[in-house]
Amino acid sequence: MTGAGPLVSIIVPVYDAGEHLEPCIRSILEQTHSALELILVDDGSTDGSGEVCDRLAAQDVRIRVIHQENGGIAVAQNAGLDAASGDLITFCDNDDLMAPRMLERLVELIESTGADMSCCRWKNVGASQGVAEMRKHADDPFGAYEVFDDPARAYQTVFSLAHRKLLRVELRYFSEANWGKMYRAHLFDGVRFPAGRYAQDVAVAMTLYERMSSVVSCEDALYYWLQRGDSVSHALRSAAYYSDIVHAHAQSFDVAIRLGVLPARAYTGMTALRFERRAAGTADELRRLEDDRRAVRTRVRQLSIWQRVICRALHLQRLLEIQVYNVTVHRRR
Incomplete structure (x- = not known):
């Protein structure tokens, strides 16, 4: 030792x-x-x-x-x-x-x-x-x-x-x-x-x-x-959980933009908005969802067309990889 x-x-x-x-x-x-x-x-x-x-x-x-x-x-x-x-x-x-x-x-x-x-x-x-x-x-x-x-x-x-x-x-x-x-x-x-x-x-x-x-x-x-x-x-996620993911990656996005860094991972993280949309049910959750939509749109508009293309391509690649992960790693005991 x-x-x-x-x-x-x-x-x-x-x-x-x-x-x-x-x-x-x-x-x-x-x-x-x-x-x-x-x-x-x-x-x-x-x-x-x-x-x-x-x-x-x-x-x-x-x-x-x-x-x-x-x-x-x-x-x-x-x-x-x-x-x-x-x-x-x-x-x-x-x-x-x-x-x-x-x-x-x-x-x-x-x-x-x-x-x-x-x-x-x-x-x-x-x-x-x-x-x-x-x-x-x-x-x-x-x-x-x-x-x-x-x-x-x-x-x-x-x-x-x-x-x-x-x-x-x-x-x-x-x-x-x-x-x-x-x-x-x-x-x-x-x-x-x-x-x-x-x-x-x-x-x-x-x-x-x-x-x-x-x-x-x-x-x-x-x-x-x-x-x-x-x-x-492995737990069931709530609308609040996905909203927090969106907000955390929005913070990450802002820092990346300030540093002149392509916020590709933050872009992917903010797509948790789609899961928030599925989980939202109460009036408060739906109001928060609309606020999150605006926050995401505001940030994506800061990207050039080419930057959006790169971020989207990396996101789609990652999405496929996560699907493979979910049917392999998450089944382990």
């Missing part, structure tokens, strides 16, 4: 994680980079997850537990950020796993290149196979990496699988999800996730990427994103 080196704060929002919580926590405690503080934010769990956090904290001084009333993932993440004392920060969902050398790899990359953020690839694995799959690949050698500047542009334009494979820019692809990434702590100075939002990560993504000079991305799949049928990602 590498106990030396910069302190890494790992923030894990915890809410009714059940049997998945302890494997998640143990995967973090078993990291080869042991200079870490694990901040578990129990967001009003009702299934005993808070007690699991306390029990494991009594066994390892690197664990800090925060208990709070349920406020949602953004409030929990913010509580973790407020408590973090590490030079570097990363996040983990309470039902996912981190490969034993994930921190080691991301720390080494960010320190050796001077980048503001390092990130790795991830694997979508059925929850029942996660630990076995992670152990099988624990000793895989590290692969290639790439350092690039202007991460805000990469985030907005490199997201379609076909596009990034064709142009060989796979390592420039990263999502707004906070897991699988390591941030320099100062990036969050004055930045917190908006409370009560479903798309809290999208809402701050461009703000963070605008602050970065460079990113280092490696091809190593070190984060295990476990799929299970009862997860939030």
Whole structure:
């Protein structure tokens, strides 16, 4: 284990994680980079997850537990950020796993290149196979990496699988999800996730990427994103949920336009308007839908015809890829 080196704060929002919580926590405690503080934010769990956090904290001084009333993932993440004392920060969902050398790899990359953020690839694995799959690949050698500047542009334009494979820019692809990434702590100075939002990560993504000079991305799949049928990602979505997606990507769109970046990902995100249209039923929901329509139209009109063509083409490619994803990954157990 590498106990030396910069302190890494790992923030894990915890809410009714059940049997998945302890494997998640143990995967973090078993990291080869042991200079870490694990901040578990129990967001009003009702299934005993808070007690699991306390029990494991009594066994390892690197664990800090925060208990709070349920406020949602953004409030929990913010509580973790407020408590973090590490030079570097990363996040983990309470039902996912981190490969034993994930921190080691991301720390080494960010320190050796001077980048503001390092990130790795991830694997979508059925929850029942996660630990076995992670152990099988624990000793895989590290692969290639790439350092690039202007991460805000990469985030907005490199997201379609076909596009990034064709142009060989796979390592420039990263999502707004906070897991699988390591941030320099100062990036969050004055930045917190908006409370009560479903798309809290999208809402701050461009703000963070605008602050970065460079990113280092490696091809190593070190984060295990476990799929299970009862997860939030599989839940029925409301009109309010889709409205929030539209609003978050509209914010992202505005930042991209200000930076002179083609807002292709934001364009695709705003097409969640079609799902909001299907879900809206009450008078309030229909009024909000009309407001969202106007907001989207106003933004799309800022694009040239050619920009609209590019955004539309990338959107259609991504739509096809999502359909394939939904009949493969989302069926895993």
